[in-house]
Amino acid sequence: MAGPQPGPDRGSYGTRVTERPGSPPADPVRELMEQHRALCERAVDVLEIAAGLEDSGIGPAEAARYRHVDVFALAEELYARVPRRPPEAGPPPHGTSWRQRAGRALRSTARHWLPCAVLAAVLVATRALPPVIGLLASAVCGGRLVRVAAGRWALPQLGYGVGVALLLVLPLRAPAPEAALGLAAALGMGSVEWAVGWLGHAARGHLGSARTLAEYRARMRPALPVAILLHLAVLSGLCFAALAVLTELAPRPGPAVLHQAALRASGTQWAGAAALGLLLVSAAVLRLGGRAGPAGAGLLAAGAGSVLLTAAGSAPATAQLFCCGAVVALLLPYASVVLGRPETGIEIGIGERAAPGSGTGTGTDGSAALDSRSDPRPDPPS
Amino acid sequence: MRIALLTEGVHPYAPRAGGSWCGRLVEGLAEHEFRLYLLSTGDGVGDRSGGRLRAVHELPMWGRRPAGRAPALHRRRLYVRAHRDLVRALVLPGERAGFATGLYQLAALARADGAGALPAFLASGPARRTLEQEWGAPGADTAAGQPQVCDVLVAGDLLEQCLRPLAAPWYGTDEEGLGAVDLCHVVGGGPAALPALAAKQLHGVPFVVTEHGLHLREQYRSYRSAPYRWPVRALLLSFFRLLAEETYRQAAVLTPGSAYDQRWQLRCGANQARTRVVHEGTPAVARAAAGPDPDRPTLVWAGALEPGRDPALMLHAFARVRAELPEARLRMYGEEGPPGYLAHCRAVAERLGLGTSVTFEGRPAGIAEMWEAGSVVVFSALAQCSPRLLADAMLSGRAVVSTEVGVAREVVGPTGLLVPPRSPQPLAGACLALLRDEERRARLGLAGRLRAQERFAVEPVVAAFREIYLELLSHWPAFPAGDGVTGERLRPFARPAEYWVTGTRAAAEPPAAGAPDRTPGRLPKGMPGGAPDTGPGVAEPGALAEAV
Structure with a gap:
């Protein structure tokens, strides 16, 4: 860029020859062209070169020395003689590293699982005591879960948090196999966090490298199914492990431990756990994409529906399967549509980058950051 | 006359804060009625009470998109x-x-x-x-x-x-709308001109554009360091350029703040016949001249410490001055621009062996004291886009040496010394010549002060705009908006210029029954038959002549 740059070696004033040599060179503009080559290559039009030349102290008098009537004519010559060479597209923006994502997933696991484990232990320990104590413990641990899941005290986030807390606490109050599955689901919150983080990472990468909107959409299309399948695989492993532990703790007569663990939960219970996992991951994707409202409403509806159905006498697993399945049928297509939109990609990328590891949640408001990123007045004139 | 002031940025009219350019214009033209249409930054909603302004309409321009449904x-x-x-x-x-x-x-x-x-x-x-x-x-x-x-x-x-002003709820012929005003005055150009363009297209309201420091040029300068990729920069700069061209084509009168800006406007397609330079008035003309010279010969340099102001050139030139005149001093006023640049300047001074004869004073306590501290004021910038600082220095009555860039030639003229940029030897020579010759210094200083007082006074600006408004409306077809309804043929010069002067509110209350007004819907609150009520400050014929 034109103008003296700060630096210790700038001593040109001392040695500068102020008078030009007696015979003018044949092509006086060539020297100027070399001086301002970067400016001319990057310029979008003649006026940008003119503004740059004026900023480096070239006025009408100096332009006359280059045999031009004014700076604009000089800029036109430079624009015509220097080929445009826009700066190369830089490397695609760095997403988060897998270490960061794994660390975040582990922290999320710990923060969600600890209240659930405490609650399960209290419920087991106080089984003989009046149910009020159990309710009290549920309320306390549920409150902690709301705090952890919501992150911020805004209405949609609060709905999200309450929904997560209801859905995680409810199975714990049910009989043994379901409580074990509930604990597995709480452990699975880390897997949800990891899946969402990976989606954001993929969205950022594709946003930086895709050429067209259609290409971006095509690239993002398989991302959500892959993330969900991975999450379900992890979740089923966790469920199996939880059931195996349960079988170890309270063995039943019959075949080997592992076989028994698989049979410990009925098909409805397995399906309910899967529906819960699907619901949690689709809601998390929606929230990260800036759609915290629908995500919170969906979770809240599923949680409240499960509570009502259980209170009405339905089996907890059936209630869970029915409510979560119904909400997933709505949220999952919506999430896949939202994920295909490139503006969501920006929000996800920014939300993911801005998401701190501590408890303030991942759903930072992406669009505000987008606005600050694209302010048409990058450097307002003073 | 009902005038809509369209501008961008913070509230430009702060009655208690001494007033800005818009504020001085509104205060000066008491016979007209001003409404402010402001494209605000969206964060700070300023003082909504507009002083003499009749109404203040604000549109948050940047930041979060306003809520709304996409079209059907x-x-x-x-x-x-x-x-x-x-x-x-x-x-x-x-x-x-x-x-x-x-x-x-x-x-x-x-x-x-x-x-x-x-x-x-x-x-x-x-x-x-x-x-x-x-x-x-x-x-x-x-x-x-x-x-x-x-x-x-x-x-x-x-x-x-950038296109948000097109969706502003300001159009229409009701009391709030731009269709109900007689004239739009765009201050600053850029997106602020969008409502004026739309109002001209929809309602036929003419508009005046005043620019102090060209909006387009500022965009080119600031986008150079913007964090956007090349295609985005190309698209946005193309938008600003085409918008400026359309604005200059449609504007009834352009009033750039300097001939330097005028050259840019002409380059962007402005019509020379409709362009008129109105210098930016400054209230500093009323300030007393600086007192006696300091004891030691002192140079004062003022401006932000940044590469564009080229303080290094000043230091190199001063090294040569000091070689000839060892008791000379240099005071550099101004805050650091890019971080680390002050240290760079200090290092340059150190290397040149200037020692304690150079002082970096930072932000001055008062601008008048700053000029008073020196015997000669020096500007070494690579680009001078605004005449403000130069004019202020000239008003102090100190002799001015400046590099010949941007507005310097037209502002300083023959009352100061102009040297080529980026060459320390001529600058040092000019400084030495003035430091050694007290009589010449005093003569140039006085001439500069008189020149600045004549050109940068507030009253000529107000008078120029009073004239521009009246002249514009007198040969603008009468009632263009009402015409579509009555099918009447548009006729220029249908009203004398004084017809448009609003007069005091009390006098305007009884609308004259016998007024020969053909479109009662757009009755200007004036007195068509009677003598025009000249507002305060009109009876100064000399002021008009002064407005260049």
């Missing part, structure tokens, strides 16, 4: 077509003429569908697809930069923010 499906086709015209004009060199068409179509659509529809459309998928198709098209300016998805998103977002 059957109307979306029209939006897409207008948007396509606009984008094609921005990226295809052969389609520049479509810019105005697209812009006015979008303005008409936005007005029909209410606020929020246009921003919502511009942020929607169809608008993005249009942008993507057009700017990757063969032959497009932007194709060379290989636009990507993120560029489409960022550029779409920026365009949406």
Whole structure:
């Protein structure tokens, strides 16, 4: 860029020859062209070169020395003689590293699982005591879960948090196999966090490298199914492990431990756990994409529906399967549509980058950051 | 006359804070009625009480998109077509003429569908697809930069923010609307001119554009260091350039703040006959001249410490001055621009062996004291876009040495010494000549003070605009907005100029029954038959002559 740059070696004033040599060179503009080559290559039009030349102290008098009537004519010559060479597209923006994502997933696991484990232990320990104590413990641990899941005290986030807390606490109050599955689901919150983080990472990468909107959409299309399948695989492993532990703790007569663990939960219970996992991951994707409202409403509806159905006498697993399945049928297509939109990609990328590891949640408001990123007045004139 | 002041930025009219340019204009033209239409930054809603302003309308321009529904499906086709015209004009060199068409179509659509529809459309998928198709098209300016998805998103977002004034709820002929004013006055250019362009197209209201420091040039300068990729920069700068060209083409009168700005405006298609330089008035003309010279010969340098101001040149020149005149001192006033630049300047001074004869004073306590501290004021900048600081220095009565860049020649003229930029030897020579010759110094200082007092006084500005307003409306067809209804033929000079002067509010209360007014819907609150009520400050014929 034109103008003296700060630096210790700038001593040109001392040695500068102020008078030009007696015979003018044949092509006086060539020297100027070399001086301002970067400016001319990057310029979008003649006026940008003119503004740059004026900023480096070239006025009408100096332009006359280059045999031009004014700076604009000089800029036109430079624009015509220097080929445009826009700066190369830089490397695609760095997403988060897998270490960061794994660390975040582990922290999320710990923060969600600890209240659930405490609650399960209290419920087991106080089984003989009046149910009020159990309710009290549920309320306390549920409150902690709301705090952890919501992150911020805004209405949609609060709905999200309450929904997560209801859905995680409810199975714990049910009989043994379901409580074990509930604990597995709480452990699975880390897997949800990891899946969402990976989606954001993929969205950022594709946003930086895709050429067209259609290409971006095509690239993002398989991302959500892959993330969900991975999450379900992890979740089923966790469920199996939880059931195996349960079988170890309270063995039943019959075949080997592992076989028994698989049979410990009925098909409805397995399906309910899967529906819960699907619901949690689709809601998390929606929230990260800036759609915290629908995500919170969906979770809240599923949680409240499960509570009502259980209170009405339905089996907890059936209630869970029915409510979560119904909400997933709505949220999952919506999430896949939202994920295909490139503006969501920006929000996800920014939300993911801005998401701190501590408890303030991942759903930072992406669009505000987008606005600050694209302010048409990058450097307002003073 | 009812005048709409259109401007961008913070509230420019603060009655207690001494007043800005708009404030001085409003105070000076007490016989007219001003409404302020402000494109604000959206964060700080300033003082809404506008002093003498009749109304203040504010539109948050930057930041979060206003809530609104995208247009209905059957109307979306029209939006897409207008948007396509606009984008094609921005990226295809052969389609520049479509810019105005697209812009006015979008303005008409936005007005029909209410606020929020246009921003919502511009942020929607169809608008993005249009942008993507057009700017990757063969032959497009932007194709060379290989636009990507993120560029489409960022550029779409920026365009949406820039076009927001088209969706402002300001159009219409009711009391609030721009259709009900007689004249729009755009201060600053850029997006602030969009409502004026739309009002001219919709209601036939003429507009004046005042620019102090060209908006377009500032965009070129600031986008150079913007964090956007090349295609985005190309698209946005193309938008600003075409907008400036359309503004200059449609404006009834252009009043740049200096001949330097005027050259840029002429380059962008302004008509010389409708361009008139009105210098920026400053209240500092009333200040007393600086007192006696300091004991030691002292040079004062003022301006932000940044490469564009070239303080290094000053230091190199001063080293040569000091070699000749060892007791000379240099005081550098101004705050650090880019971080670390002050240290760089100190290092340069150290290397030149200037020692304690150079002091970096930072921000001065008062601007008058700053000039008083020296015997000669020196400007070594590579670019001088605003005459403000130069004029202020000249008003102090100290002799001025300046590099010959930007506005320096026209502001300083024969009352100071002009040297070529980037060469320390002539600058040192000019400083030495003045430091050694007290009589010449005093003579040039006085001449400079008189010149600045004549050119940069506030009253000539006010008088110039009083004249421009009246002249403009006197040969503008009478009641252009009402004409479509009555089918009446537009006639210039249908009213004497004084007809448009509003007069005091009390005098305007009884609308004269026998007034020969043919369109009662747009009755200006004046007195068509009687003698024009000249407001305070009109009876100064000399002021008009002074306004150059």
